Amino acid sequence: MELQTLTFIVVGITFAIYIGIAFWARAGSTSEFYIAGGGIHPVANGMATAADWMSAASFISMAGLIAFFGYGGSVFLMGWTGGYVLLAMLLAPYLRKYGKFTVPEFIGDRYYSKAARIVAVVCLIVASVTYVIGQMKGIGVAFSRFLEVSYEMGLAVGMGIVFIYAVVGGMKGITYTQIAQYCVLICAYTIPAIFISLNLTGNPIPQLGLGSMLVGTETYLLDRLDQVVTELGFAEYTTSARLSTLNTFVYTLSLMIGTAGLPHVIIRFFTVTKVSDARISAGWALIFITILYTTAPAVAAMARLNLHETIAPAGEQNLVYDERPSWFKNWETTGLLKFEDKNQDGRIQYTADKASNEMVKVDRDIMVLANPEIARLPNWVIALVAAGGLAAALSTAAGLLLAIASAISHDLLKGVFRPDITEKQELLASRIAMAGAIALAGYLGFNPPDFAAGTVALAFGLAASSIFPALMMGIFSKRINREGAIAGMVAGISVTLLYVFQHKGIMFVADTAYLGDMSPNWFMGIEPNAFGAVGAVVNFVIAYAVSMMTAEPPEHIQHLVEDIRVPAGAGGATGH
């Protein structure tokens, strides 16, 4: 069957499943809308969390980043998984014990302050909105590349699907669709990887194949890759570091803290039945995430080796441009690959030297997107990759939108402005907030602002420097008070934002970057994207200092902290 038709069928089936789930899992109460009624099995929640967490960037771009950075790409692997250890030990069980609906609600109660709650809402909305723009772009791009419909059309269809299951089903609908989406995306990711590993090393498990010898040789795959790339003048794959060791260290820490502080991930742990379930569920989430994250380095190294060996086969002359394989042509038409015959010999030279390199553009995303074609896999696998990319983007978008909608309807409307509304009114308000959030995300997807490229890093920086420290101190210290928490959050965000803006431009407008994006100007050589951890340290220090200078929290707050530290007495999650 033709690839185009097949892709439409596979994507169509997955979409039909998502909509079917939406109508089966309608939300009938605010508890169901915000936390799926609090009765999700820990393994199911782990799977939903994995889909919630793994975005279009994890699915499409991460392997490409690793392929080109080599060892330097490890920052993303460790940074985006290690945060779950922090989540499981420092936050998830205690927040589940507290048993409320949103992250700002805990901050507002623990610091007995509406102001603290509003500061948390602002951090949450900025972090989540910036994050959701990337997902919207991912949906549009996946549609336009695989289905040859326009970016706008693709975005509109994607928004329509999210609208149906997020507005109707709330967290309940989102949870069950995320489980389905995880199954789709993990198959789409691992099947091509298994085939490629089998082709290259004879080992069907990519994680083992990466450490194996190439078929028919006595050479290990990674040694061969190191040799190929260094001969072409690139840095050695297994040792090439990005920037300094200190920067790698701080960047990894920022991504870990940021992961643990992202509200759309945290609220997933409000949906399980018990405190002990919250701990174990974080473990399941990380297992499901690790299946993809340990496959990614194999995909990266193998795709990079395949790419080089296709262009410059060992012991032969380089590939003649007119004889290039069909996947090469396909991706040239999308503009992701670009060739320029600089020496006019009709053959392709791909080297690290800018003057003689003829592969003038090799987009990183190609490593995952073109993988099945490079490995000559059947068309249904390619169709599955399209569905997988869409599943990754849709599931993350839905989780983020729920975090935004619940912050607006539960924290701002019910919590601050109109505490007297009934549950039915609040449920309606949450649906309207959800629809509004989708419309806003869609608008930003259609008109991506200039700063879109830098936004995901900003989301991690904000979560790391504001939300994570406030939550952690709220649980582990009885002494941190309202004044300290607010001062800490404000200081943490300010330091992080100032640092990012002074190097990247105010709201990422390049001309306003008064210190320039130049590494000599970086504080101790730390790049702006890695600064969240420094912001977090500032937050901790300021919060502690201010708390020590002001009165200790009232007695009932100290009892509250004592109470959330023990699992006993946790009821079902309640509204109030």
Place this chain on the structure above:
Amino acid sequence: MSSEENRKAYWKANVRLMVTLLTVWFVISYLCGIVFVEELNNIRLGGYKLGFWFAQQGSMYGFVAIIFIYARRMAALDRKFDLHEK
């Protein structure tokens, strides 16, 4: 033991477990995968250089193990101090 002392002892045991596991978390990622990566790369694990393996594979397996160990030990502590959910 009064209920307050009991809770304090439980919290102390929890924090001790946490600190131990966070040390392991720090060693397998920040030390093995970043700070001492070059030294470890002199050792091989099949086709992998060991430091590279920690950074792109081993640390993540370790993270999973840490969470499950924590969840199991805490479930045991919950029962030992009779503070589990009923």
